[in-house]
Amino acid sequence: MFALVAMPVNDPEHGFCRDCLTPQSGRTMRCAGCGSPRLARHAELYRLPLAHIDCDAFYAAVEKRDRPELRDKPVIIGGGKRGVVSTACYIARINGVRSAMPMFKALEACPQAVVISPDMEKYVRVGREVRAMMQALTPLVEPLSIDEAFLDLGGTERLHGRPPALVLADFSRRVEKEIGITVSVGLSYCKFLAKIASDLRKPRGFAVIGEEEAVPFLAGQPVTLIWGVGKAFAAALERDGIRMIGQLQAMERGDLMRRYGVMGDRLFRLSRGQDDRRVHPDGEAKSVSAETTFDADLAAMADLVPVLRALSEKVSARLKKADIAGRTVVLKLKSQDFKIRTRNRQLADPTQLADRIFQVGLQLLAREADGTRYRLLGIGVSDLSDDGRADPPDLVDEQARKRAMAEGAIDRLRDKFGRTAVETGYTFGKGRNAHPPEHLED
Ligand SMILES: [Mg+2]
Numbered sequence: 001m002f003a004l005v006a007m008p009v010n011d012p013e014h015g016f017c018r019d020c021l022t023p024q025s026g027r028t029m030r031c032a033g034c035g036s037p038r039l040a041r042h043a044e045l046y047r048l049p050l051a052h053i054d055c056d057a058f059y060a061a062v063e064k065r066d067r068p069e070l071r072d073k074p075v076i077i078g079g080g081k082r083g084v085v086s087t088a089c090y091i092a093r094i095n096g097v098r099s100a101m102p103m104f105k106a107l108e109a110c111p112q113a114v115v116i117s118p119d120m121e122k123y124v125r126v127g128r129e130v131r132a133m134m135q136a137l138t139p140l141v142e143p144l145s146i147d148e149a150f151l152d153l154g155g156t157e158r159l160h161g162r163p164p165a166l167v168l169a170d171f172s173r174r175v176e177k178e179i180g181i182t183v184s185v186g187l188s189y190c191k192f193l194a195k196i197a198s199d200l201r202k203p204r205g206f207a208v209i210g211e212e213e214a215v216p217f218l219a220g221q222p223v224t225l226i227w228g229v230g231k232a233f234a235a236a237l238e239r240d241g242i243r244m245i246g247q248l249q250a251m252e253r254g255d256l257m258r259r260y261g262v263m264g265d266r267l268f269r270l271s272r273g274q275d276d277r278r279v280h281p282d283g284e285a286k287s288v289s290a291e292t293t294f295d296a297d298l299a300a301m302a303d304l305v306p307v308l309r310a311l312s313e314k315v316s317a318r319l320k321k322a323d324i325a326g327r328t329v330v331l332k333l334k335s336q337d338f339k340i341r342t343r344n345r346q347l348a349d350p351t352q353l354a355d356r357i358f359q360v361g362l363q364l365l366a367r368e369a370d371g372t373r374y375r376l377l378g379i380g381v382s383d384l385s386d387d388g389r390a391d392p393p394d395l396v397d398e399q400a401r402k403r404a405m406a407e408g409a410i411d412r413l414r415d416k417f418g419r420t421a422v423e424t425g426y427t428f429g430k431g432r433n434a435h436p437p438e439h440l441e442d
Contacts, residue, residue: 015041044210049154052194055147056203060089065180152279190275214273219246289380316354325350325390326381334376
C-alpha cells in the first residue's frame, strides 16, 4: 500500500511533507510521518520543471547565522556611504523597515534595530556556496543576483530518482542545514511565474503555479507584477484605466502594441502566462567587452571620453546582436607603467544600451582621471543574461528614457545605412578616428 502512495502522482490530494519529504495522500493537515504542517500539494506538482530560488533576507540571514544572539532581534544591513537599507530581516520588516529606505527613516520605524554594515565579501562567499549546491542539481542555473537564480530541472528526474518538486524541497532543507540560511522556492512551467511564485510564501516558502491556474491566477493580480511595469509605466496604464492583469487578458495584441509599443507585446504574452524564455546557465562567468590601446598615452577626460563612447557602442552592438544584456559595467584601464585598474558597478537591471554602459563608465572613469597617463581603456559588462529583463521602460529618469528611445532609432538607421551613418556627439571627430577600437572578449 505504501509503495502505491510513494509513487509521485499528479493528484491534488497527493503531495509530500517539506520537512521530512514523506509522501502524503488525502487531505490531512499534518504530515503522517513527522506531524509537520508544511505540506506541498498541487495538481501539477510532479510535472513542473522550472524553479526560481531566492534566499530569504539574504544579508541579514547570513549575519544572524554568524551571530546567533541576533536571532530574535530586528536586524538591518546597510548604512555606509549611501545611508540606505540594503536588507532588513523579517522582524525589522514587521516594524515597517523596507529595502532602499533611508537609514534615518528605518530607525524611526524601528529604533531598537541592530544596524550592521554590509560585508559583501562574506555574502559573495555564501552566495557561491548556495549556487554550487544549485549547480549540483542541474547545469541549467541562471543566477539573477548574488542570492537568487532560475533553475531548469526538466529532464533530471531520472538522474535524481525523483521529480523536481522533491529535489527542490530537499535542496531547501539542505541549505538550511548545511549553510544555515533559508530559501524560498517558486515552481512553475516558465520563468515569469516561477519568479512570482517564489515571492508568494516568503520566508521558507514553497509555492507552485501550474499551467491550469496561470490565467485565472494572473487575472486577479495587479499589472505591477509584470516585469518591466514599474511606477511610471503602471501610472500610464492606470491613466488608461488598466490596473489588473485580467484587463490585459481581455485586450487584443494589436491594440496593446499600438498603445504601448514593444511593451504591449510583452503585456499581451505575460498576462496570459506565455513566457518561453529559457534558462541561460552562463550568467556569471562571461562578459562582453571592448578595449583599445592608444598610440600615445592619454590622461585628459576630454581625450578619454570619446574612446569610452565608441567602445560602449561596440559592446552594446554585440549585446544587441546576441540578444543578451549585462548587469555589471566594468571599466578597465592600463596605466603608463602597465598597472591595470578595473572598476565595476552593478546596475539595478541588466542593460544592453550603449548610453547606459557609457554613462556608468563615465562615472567610473571620472574618478580615475587623476592625471595618470593611460595606455589602454576598456569597457564591458558582465553578469550576462538574456535581454528579456534588460532596460525596463520604466526608467525613473526621463532623460535616460529619451536617450534609450533615441538609441533605438539610431540602431535602426545603422542597420539600414551602416555604422558610420550616425555619429553621436561623443564619437564624432577626433576621438573616434584617432583611436579605432579593437575588442577583446573574455
Ligand atoms: Mg533574496
